[in-house]
Structure formats: C-alpha cells, structure tokens
Amino acid sequence: MKALLALNPLIWKYRGRLFLGMVFVVFTNMFAVWAPSMIGEGVNALNEANTHFLVPMAQGQSPTLDQLELPRTLAFLADTLGWAWQGLDAPTSRETVLDFVLWVGALQAVFYLLAFLVKGGFSFLTRQTIIVMSRLLEYDLKRDIYGHYQVLDSSFYKRHDTGDLMNRISEDVSHVRMYLGPAIMYSMNLVVLVALVVTVMLSIDPVLTLFALLPLPFMSLGIYFISANIHRKSDARQKAQSRVSSFVQQHIAGIRVLKSFNRERDAAERFDDETAAYKVRVLDLVKVEAMFMPLIVLLVGLSTILTIYVGGQRVVGGHLELGHIFQFVFYVNLLTWPFASVGWVTSLVQKAEASMNRILDFLDATPAVISPDAGGRKDGLSASPALEFDRVSWTYPETGIQALNNVSFTLQAGETLGITGRTGSGKSTVLQLAMRMMDPQEGRISLDGTPLPEWDLDAMKQDLGYVPQDVFLFSDTIGNNIAFGQGAANEQQVRKAAQDAGVREDIDGFEHGFNTMLGERGVNLSGGQKQRISIARALVKSPRILFLDDCLSAVDTETEDAILAAIEKQEASCTLMVSHRLASLRNADRILVMDEGEIVESGTPDELLAAGGLYATMFEQQKAEQD
Numbered sequence: 001m002k003a004l005l006a007l008n009p010l011i012w013k014y015r016g017r018l019f020l021g022m023v024f025v026v027f028t029n030m031f032a033v034w035a036p037s038m039i040g041e042g043v044n045a046l047n048e049a050n051t052h053f054l055v056p057m058a059q060g061q062s063p064t065l066d067q068l069e070l071p072r073t074l075a076f077l078a079d080t081l082g083w084a085w086q087g088l089d090a091p092t093s094r095e096t097v098l099d100f101v102l103w104v105g106a107l108q109a110v111f112y113l114l115a116f117l118v119k120g121g122f123s124f125l126t127r128q129t130i131i132v133m134s135r136l137l138e139y140d141l142k143r144d145i146y147g148h149y150q151v152l153d154s155s156f157y158k159r160h161d162t163g164d165l166m167n168r169i170s171e172d173v174s175h176v177r178m179y180l181g182p183a184i185m186y187s188m189n190l191v192v193l194v195a196l197v198v199t200v201m202l203s204i205d206p207v208l209t210l211f212a213l214l215p216l217p218f219m220s221l222g223i224y225f226i227s228a229n230i231h232r233k234s235d236a237r238q239k240a241q242s243r244v245s246s247f248v249q250q251h252i253a254g255i256r257v258l259k260s261f262n263r264e265r266d267a268a269e270r271f272d273d274e275t276a277a278y279k280v281r282v283l284d285l286v287k288v289e290a291m292f293m294p295l296i297v298l299l300v301g302l303s304t305i306l307t308i309y310v311g312g313q314r315v316v317g318g319h320l321e322l323g324h325i326f327q328f329v330f331y332v333n334l335l336t337w338p339f340a341s342v343g344w345v346t347s348l349v350q351k352a353e354a355s356m357n358r359i360l361d362f363l364d365a366t367p368a369v370i371s372p373d374a375g376g377r378k379d380g381l382s383a384s385p386a387l388e389f390d391r392v393s394w395t396y397p398e399t400g401i402q403a404l405n406n407v408s409f410t411l412q413a414g415e416t417l418g419i420t421g422r423t424g425s426g427k428s429t430v431l432q433l434a435m436r437m438m439d440p441q442e443g444r445i446s447l448d449g450t451p452l453p454e455w456d457l458d459a460m461k462q463d464l465g466y467v468p469q470d471v472f473l474f475s476d477t478i479g480n481n482i483a484f485g486q487g488a489a490n491e492q493q494v495r496k497a498a499q500d501a502g503v504r505e506d507i508d509g510f511e512h513g514f515n516t517m518l519g520e521r522g523v524n525l526s527g528g529q530k531q532r533i534s535i536a537r538a539l540v541k542s543p544r545i546l547f548l549d550d551c552l553s554a555v556d557t558e559t560e561d562a563i564l565a566a567i568e569k570q571e572a573s574c575t576l577m578v579s580h581r582l583a584s585l586r587n588a589d590r591i592l593v594m595d596e597g598e599i600v601e602s603g604t605p606d607e608l609l610a611a612g613g614l615y616a617t618m619f620e621q622q623k624a625e626q627d
C-alpha cells in the first residue's frame, strides 16, 4: 500500500467530497437496512392477526380488536399524527380484521418502496461525490504525468518505448482511479452496511445471525482467489490482445511494403497464429469467470437455506417471530454484493498499487537537461550571436557509442558554416548538442558567450531554428504544422515561410491550400514536400541561428538553389548546415569535415579541395556519381 499512500495529498484536496460521500454512504445503508424491517414487521402483524383473531374467531371465540398490534413504523406514525383505527369501535368481525390486514400490508409495502427510493437517491449522491472525486483525481494525475512528459529530456524517451509511456497515462491511471473511486466507495459501503445490518440482526436474534452469516466469509475468500486468478488470466489475455493489435497496426501501416514484397499470405498465416493464441487466452479466462456467479449463488443459497431452517426452528421454539425470517433472508441478500466485492476490491487495490508504483517510478525520473535553479540568462540572443564548441565529447549512454570526440569549432556571427562527413560520423549529434537536447559529458558549449547550462531553456530556444533530419509532421493542417514553429504566427508569416522554404506553390496547388489535412486520413506529401514544410516551420519564427540537418536531401538541385537563396536573405545571422551532399554546401563560408566523431578537416571549399583529403575524395566520388 506504500505507493497508494502517495495519493493521500491528492485525496486531501478533495476531502470535502470524500466526507460528503461518507455521509451519503451512511444514509444509503440506513435506508437499505430499514427497508427489510418493513417486510418483517408487516409479516409479524399479519401473522398476529391470523393467530390471535382469525383462528380464535373460526373456533367461535370473540377476541377484542383493541389488542391488534400495529407494526412499529405504522404505530409511530399513528401516534404522531393522531390516527385511530376506524374499525376499533365496530363490532368484531372477520371483515374488520381482513380490512386491517389489507391496510397494514399495503402501507408496509408503500414504506418499503419509499425506503428504496430514498436509498436510491442517496446512492446516486454517493456516486456523484466519490466517483466524481475519482474522475477529478484522474484528471489531475493525467495532467501531472503529461506535464512531466514535457520536461523530460530526449534520453528518457530513448529508454522507454511509446507503448509504455502511453500505458502509464491511460491504463495505469485508470487502475489507480478504480482504487480512488469504486474501491474506496465499496469499502466504505461494506463497513457501514455490515455494522448496521449486524447490529439489527443481533438485536433480533444472535443465534440466527451467526448461522446466516456463516457462509459469507467463505464467499469473500473464494471470490478473492477467483479474482486473483481472473486478473492473472486477463493480463495474459491483454498481452495477447496487444500483440494482435500491434501486428495489425504494423501490417496495415506497412501495407505497401507488404504488398510489394508479396508477403500477404505469410502475414495472414502469422495473423492466424496470433489470433489463435489470443483465443486460447480468452477461453482460459472465460472458464474462470464462469465460476464467479455460480459460487456467489451457491453460497448465498446456502445462507438462505440455513436462515430458513434455523429460523424456522427458532420460531417453533418461540425465540423468534415469523416475520423476522423474511427480514433475515433480505439481509443475507443485501450482504451478498458487499461481501462479494471484498475479493474484487482487494484485487483492485493490488492492481492499483502496481500501477501507482509504475507511475511514481516515472514521476520520480528527473530530467537531465533543466534550466538553472537561479533562473539563468533570460534575455534573448544578441544581434550578433556566436556558437562555440570547446573540446566537446559525447557518448550515447544507451549504446556506449562515442559519437563525438574532442570537437571544437566556432560558428561566428553572420557566418554560414557547413558540416559534412560520412554517414554516422556524428553530424546530427553536433546539432542535438547545440540545441541542448542533451549535455555533453566533456567540454563546453557556449551560445552568445553564455554556456548552455546557464541559459534559461525557453529563452535560449526562442531564437534558434532547427530542422531535424527525420521530418515529423503532425496530423493537422499544413498551415498549423508550419505555425507550430511560432505559436503566435499569423497567416502572412506562415505564407512567407512557405514561400522561403520553396513549398508555397505546392501548397497552393492542393484543393484546400494551407488548410489541407496531413496524416493518415489526409493527403500524403512527397518526401521533398515534407522536408520543405519542416524547413518552413523553422523559418516562421525568424530565428537568429538556423540549424539545418541534411534537410534538402530529397529536394532537386533547382529547388535547393531557391531555398538556399531564400535562407541567405533571412534575418538569421548565422546558419549551421549539415549535409552529406557537398553541392548543398557551396554557399558555406567554411566547411568542417567530420569522420568518426572528430573534425578532420576545415576550411573554405576551395582550400579543402586543394588539400586533397577526405573532402576531396568525397567531392570526386559525388562528381563521378553525378556524371
């Protein structure tokens, strides 16, 4: 229960609702317990009328009617309202007694109904407070988790897969909610109901109480074991189900690859296997679930039989009135669900505990990249910012691959610096470090004269534009995808950015222009169009420094020229441009050549060519390819 205790401060926030809920639970159960006594007392009154009046009358005696006893509630009402039985003055006859019996029966039935109506009302209010409280807490919890997702750095996301992160915010939270809502509500209900019912039962007949309640703890125990079993099996079913859905999801997303490689039949066979495995799990689960209701019915039946048998003997022995047997049978049924829920609630709590542990695990994860405590530098970049790498080394902790080794360079104000090198040489890593997606293990990176860790993260990123190597577009309109770069971008800025990124004409060619939806159900863009929208997204914020990671690889030379010219004209005071295609770097003032995480050459294109090193080799290769 340790993890669930962590929820207490959250629960405290809604203590008002919880307290009201408790009050409603008490009222609900008071009426639930009161209702069966209407039946018991009604039967007792009728039985009395029979044995004391009808039977003696049939034998020729004439008992007086003022001995007729009213049920307690009726008697109370009659007393307070000053009612008198009209028939009392009439001569004693079979008709007056039957009249009496009819009235008492009808009134007790009306009270019984009323008690249930009021109980229903309170039960509604209980849900409105406790279940609503659990929904509010669910909202708080989800908001906290999502908020935490936003501050965690990229290395966290490499360690956890998307499915896991989705599960925490959806499934785990809903397990916790089941604890906060139903589990708490049913537990309170059980305690209050048992206390009330047992008190009433004991006051009527302690011996019968013992026999009537005997089977119920066995029911709780049995249900606990069955529930635990059900949970284990439904976990297995859940896993089989998610395997089936991720199989389907992957194979539908990759349907084009699937078809072009002619693997449909193979995929269908594998799908058969997966669904067959799922079927086995489901049937397994259904078998256990099928035992649930019969067990309850069996034990409740046992309880009822014991009540009637033992109760009957007690009535014969003169220890009990007949109507109380009825009342007890009602109570046994009333206790069924709360006792059954003990087992269910126990497994709910266990599940919630496991989920809460997973959630806490994650909420306790601290981001490695944070703004400095004292706030850090908040003013934006100066008019002529520079970026400096000073002996920076970086090893990916997940793979142990050293991606950068002792890298030093400076991106001067106003300069366009190119980075090239073979695939895997560390180019993208340089840009990610410059964007402070992670902090280098060694060396220092400074932006505009301030080391990155001393910058306020928001202020620092405000003036940086980044076009990542892998384009990611949201399932949203093209316009919103571009405006994403700058929350407050207006339509004109979006259009200008699209123009500069060389994608304006393409967009205007679509039926819905900038309102065209992208994503699964929207249009599919070509690789080059996606790249250019991604560039427009970076340009829309008019960044001071622009980082471009191989973002023109899917664009033809002519378009590339236009885009480069537009970028040149941008206010951006400097640009760091990664490309493995040397032609893309022709406008660069200087080029760094990387190999295996180190800068092996640097200089202007002409100098590098003359030096006859790696650059010259790559140049020859690419020229030969083009020819």
Ligand SMILES: Nc1ncnc2c1ncn2[C@@H]1O[C@H](COP(=O)(O)OP(=O)(O)OP(=O)(O)O)[C@@H](O)[C@H]1O
Residues within 6 Å of the ligand: 158, 396, 398, 399, 401, 402, 403, 421, 422, 423, 424, 425, 426, 427, 428, 429, 430, 469, 550, 580
């Ligand atoms: N997220 C990561 N986790 C672990 N290792 C990584 C990660 N990203 C890159 N690496 C490794 O770091 C090295 C440098 O990768 P990087 O992406 O910087 O190369 P690159 O020069 O951009 O290559 P390319 O031209 O193919 O884009 C590679 O060996 C790569 O395997």
Ligand SMILES: [Mg+2]
Residues within 6 Å of the ligand: 427, 428, 429, 469, 549, 550
């Ligand atoms: Mg790269």
